[in-house]
Amino acid sequence: MLSLALGTMITITSNHWVTAWAGLEINTLAIIPLISKSHHPRAIEAATKYFLTQATASALMLFSSMTNAWSSGQWDITQLTNPPSCLLLTAAIAIKLGLTPFHFWFPEVLQGSSLTTALLLSTAMKFPPTTILLLTSHSLNPTLLSTMAIMSIALGGWMGLNQTQTRKILAFSSISHLGWMTIIITYNPKLTLLTFYLYSLMTTSIFLSMNSTNTLKLSTLMTSWTKAPMLNTTLMLTLLSLAGLPPLTGFLPKWLIIQELTKQEMTTTATIISMLSLLGLFFYLRLTYCSTITLPPNSSNKMKQWSIKKPVNTLTPTL
């Protein structure tokens, strides 16, 4: 875990390609034993899938930096002059983040890991590649990025509709949020940072609340009101804020992104994005419906379990 922090620090504070690559490798190496800590075959399989995808992505990134160095003679991150190396870099970071069409590893890996490591995977591991994107955002290809972003929002909404496992649902929600983040990166990179921070806050609160009640399926969500009733209400609010409903904080990045897109005369993309986020809204609503609005058919008494690491979290969703 310390090496995770070290790896992210290395990539964030890097102006040379090799240091960025080294930090990313350290991150993947540090997370893999965390994923496969429970010696369950599903966890190990998740670890291998994660490892394979991330290794290819980092190799691609190194290759793009190398072609750039060969054509321009310098290894600075902000000076990407070679167009094919820009393309390769976007593809590599898309694989690392989990944008479409490279999203296939993400739900399965989240499913195979425990809840806290899934939290780490979806928030902390996304941070260094987004910083690299931010550093190189002036030289990336906007059409490719926007198409990938729209497809990822669409896919995140569609494939999340049929899921009953909460980790997979959160995986698809993170895919769609990544789409929101990348669509604005060439126009206003500060908004991507904003969306990333807010998204990471909301997902940490959701993961931690789910961790305290240990809900892995929708059916266990229904009986979670017995364990900690206050947590359930805050869970509902955070889910709706992830969906992006107006009075909650999740609406803010979406609003600003749509505003920026209309400033750039991309109103059709803005409407398409907002329509596609309705798909996500459906399964968020289903989660809230299952967790707080309905009561289970049989009455269950208050079970006293998991009295650890809970009260951290009634504050973060109210942000």
Next chain:
Amino acid sequence: IPLIYINIILTFTISLLKILIYHSHLISSLLYLKKIILSLFIITTLTTLNTHSLLTNIIPITILIFTTYKTTINLTLLISISNTYNLNYIHNLNLLQY
């Protein structure tokens, strides 16, 4: 000489394709991962030796260090997978679909 560069870039692309379109074993994808990084290493050593800049000499060595780290973890994961199954096929990695 650009011909050498073209050759090594070709090895990179072919091994990349071999990773993406895997045959049946998992070891093969790991092998081609190694090959990718080896080709990258050769490119870096050629560029740093041709341009006689002393600062970029560190780059190939660091790449080698991190690749050794990675390959160890490769192999440990392989061993753990082969502990659960008897074989090494990629079709066995379908536990997480449901």
